Amino acid sequence: MSHSTPRIAPLTPPYPPEIQAQFDRIMRGAAPLILFRVMAGHRRAWDKFRAGGLLDPGPLSLRQREIVIDRTCALNRCEYEWGVHVAVFAGPAKLAEDEVRATVQGDATSPCWSPAEQALVAAVDALHHRATFSDQEFAELSAHYDEAQILEIMLLCGFYRAVSYLANGLRLPLEEKAARFPV
Incomplete structure (x- = not known):
């Protein structure tokens, strides 16, 4: 909107x-x-x-970071921030068109994701919907990511949920060069 x-x-x-x-x-x-x-x-x-900015080089790869941010913003229906991140970072993060689309229209079982990325998307979804992980979700995440990475994932989800609140609550107009949600 x-x-x-x-x-x-x-x-x-x-x-x-x-x-x-x-x-x-x-x-x-x-x-x-x-x-x-x-x-x-x-x-x-x-x-x-x-x-609170988390765009500096951290324990996640650029691709992992952007999957977390894009999925978090998509779940929060924040086209503003999702679009900015896709426009600026999808290319450098090597996110293909189907992967970008899956951040909005897919889920952890989307065939475009590797097993580690499936665990990442499932973690974002769990935090969004329940603000926690089940033991199984945490075990799957831990199979692919170390403690510093898991903390970063959680921080990114929280920060970009807050960014989504800001962009949506303020009714920010979409940036001119930003991507738009897929139809």
């Missing part, structure tokens, strides 16, 4: 120098996302939001 005006107005240029510097570091020359512009208008929220 696309809206033209967010419920909280985003900052407009020119940005204060400190905010501009932060946007430059995050966006690497691209225009700042609407979500960032809304959050940056409220210092505490912006500082907390940036502190």
